[in-house]
Each structure stands twice: as C-alpha cells, then as structure tokens.
Amino acid sequence: MARLTKKQKEARAKVDKNKLYSLEEASALLKEITYTKFDASVDIAVRLGVDPRKANQMVRGVVSLPHGTGKDMKVLALVTPDKEQEAKDAGADYVGLDEYLEKIKNGWTDVDVIVTMPAIMGKLGPLGRVLGPRGLMPNPKTGTVTMDVAKAVAEVKAGKIDFRVDKTGIVHAPIGKASFSADKLMENANELLTTLIKMKPVAAKGVYVKSIFMSSTMSPSISIDTKIG
Template structure:
C-alpha cells in the first residue's frame, strides 16, 4: 500500500468516516481537504438500488448544471456543410465531417462530446469500437443526435452533462471544480440529484438512493445524506 503524504493524512483526519454529512457540510469540507495545486474536479458517486443488467432498471439521463462544470468542454460537431457555420457560431471546437471521421478511425478522440445529425449516424456505426468505450458515441437520448446542432453545442458548452448507471449500480458525475463557491457546488449537486430522483425506474423496489459520496481529485470521499431537499 502506498504511503500517505502529510497533506493526505491531514485531509483524512478532517473527515469523520462515521458521520453522514449534509450537502452543505460536505461541500464546505471538500474545499478544506482539497490540496492539489491545480483546480481539482468535484464528483458525486451515487449508489442506486437498481439492477443495471435489466433493461427496465437502467438509469440514464442528461442534466444542465446551473453553474456549469467548470471545464471547457471540447465539442466536435460532425455535420453536413450547410450546418458548419451554425455549429461554429454556437462554439464547437471542431467542425466538419469526412476528415474527422478519418481522424477518429485513425485513433483520434481528443474531445469531450460529439454532436451530430441523424443522417450521419450511419457513418458513425463502424466507429463504435473507438467511440463506445470512451463514452463519445452520440445518442438521441442525450440530445447529441439532432437537427438543432447549434442548441446541442451551446447546451454542452453551458454545462450539460449526460450520466449513466454503471454495471455496479453507481452513477459517477462531475459537478464542478474546487474553486467553485460552496453555493455553486450545492446547486449543481441538487440539480443532478433531483434529476436522478425523477428517473427512478418503476421496476426498482426498496431504497432507490442507497448512498452518496462527494470527492475531489485525490481527496478522501465524504458520505452525504441521501435525504436531499
């Protein structure tokens, strides 16, 4: 086991592992125990009482964080020539079609989100093995396959994220940066959690939200009260 640094020990000492913190307490404490020299990302890990192996218990959705993610999301718009100016004006970092399809085929995936049009999805199918594992395959359910390319690009740039429960029943999602005020961290967390609550599958029985943990890059995790709002 790796030896803890002095700062790691100090951070862990401030977290009571036997306590369930309120969202407000956790947000404030996290800023105290984040010691990285860079602006660390803040994440929530929400364990749900679902069986993701069953299609009727899959939890997946999108949420527009009111205060953004704090990250400059790099967006690739794969569009026909008549939509290129629209995508550029909305803030897409890369705009085009065939040249980028070839770059992806050659292994290039240096983007956070890909937005495209329904007519182009057929060309993306063969690239599923490259895009799928990286979570980059556009999907109509997340609003990244649409004729309104400008709106999709603008929403991603403003802080729209998509989330999906993993095979262990946990949703991992970014909710901001350590430099955010606590009010912004709380607001983003509440928006994500309320969205997940609305997506509870009817087939899910018993406790839906089993646990919530908040952490930042390299920080200890903090247990958060599941009774939000």
C-alpha cells in the same frame, strides 16, 4: 502500501467517516480538504438500487448544471456543410464530417462530446467500437443527435453533462471545480441528484439511492445523507 503525506493525514482527520453530511456541509468541507496545487475536479458517485443489466432499470440522462463543470468541454460537431457555420458560431471546437470520421476510425478521440445529425448516425455505426467504450457515441436521448446543432453545442458548452449508471450500479459525474464556492458546488450537486431521483425506473424495487459520496481529485470522500428529496 504508500505512506500518507502530512496534508493527506490532515484532510482525512477532518472527515468523520461515521457521519452522513448534508450537501451544504459536504460542499464546505470539501473545500477544506482539497490540497492540490491545481484546480481539482469535484465529482459525485451515487450507488443506485438498480440492475443495469436489465434494460428497464438502465438509468441514463442529461442535466444542465446551473454553474457548469468548470471544464472547457471540447465539442466535435459532425455535420453536413450547410450546418458547419451554425456549429462554429455556437462554439464547437471541431466541425466537419468525413475528415473527422476518418480520424476517429484511426483512433482519434480527443474530444469530450460529439454532436451530430440524425442523417449522419448511419456513418457512426461502424465506429461504435471506438466511440462506445469512451462514452462518445451520440444519442438522441441525451440531445446529441439533433437538427438543432447550435442549441446542442451551446448547452454542452454551458454545462450540460451526460450521465449513465455503470455495470456496478454507480453513477459518476463531475459537478465542478475546487475553486467553485461551496454554494455553487451544493447547487450543482443538488441539480444532479434531483434529476437522478426523478429518473427512478418503475422496475427498481427497494432502496433506490443507496449511497452518495462527494470527492475532489486526491481528496478523501465524504459520505452524504441520501435523504435529500
């Protein structure tokens, strides 16, 4: 087992493992226990009382974080020529169609989000084995398959994120950077959690939000009170 560094020990000592912190407390504490030299990412992990194997208990959606993620999201717009300028003007990093379909077919996935049009989805079907495992397949439910390409690109660039429950019943999502103020982290976290609570499947029985943890890159995790709304 690797030995803890002095900074790791100091960070762990500041977190009371037996306490459920409020979002406000957790956001402030996280800034104290983040010791990386780079601007660490801040994430939330929410364990839900759902069975993701059942279609009527799948939780998937989007949320626009009020303060963004702090990350420059790389967006690929797969569009027809008449939509290319629209996508570029909205801030898409890569714009085109056939040349990028070929690149993806050969394994290229160096983007965070793909936005496309309904008419293009047929061409993306055969690439599901490349895009699916990486969470890059566009989906009408998340607003990434649309005729309003400019709006979709602009929203992603502004901090709109896609989330879904994994096979273990946990939703992992980024809510900012360690350089954010505690208030901004709290407001982003609250927006995500409020959205998740509203999405409780009718078929989900018992406790819906089982646990919430907030952490930054390499920091200890902070347990958050699930009674947030």
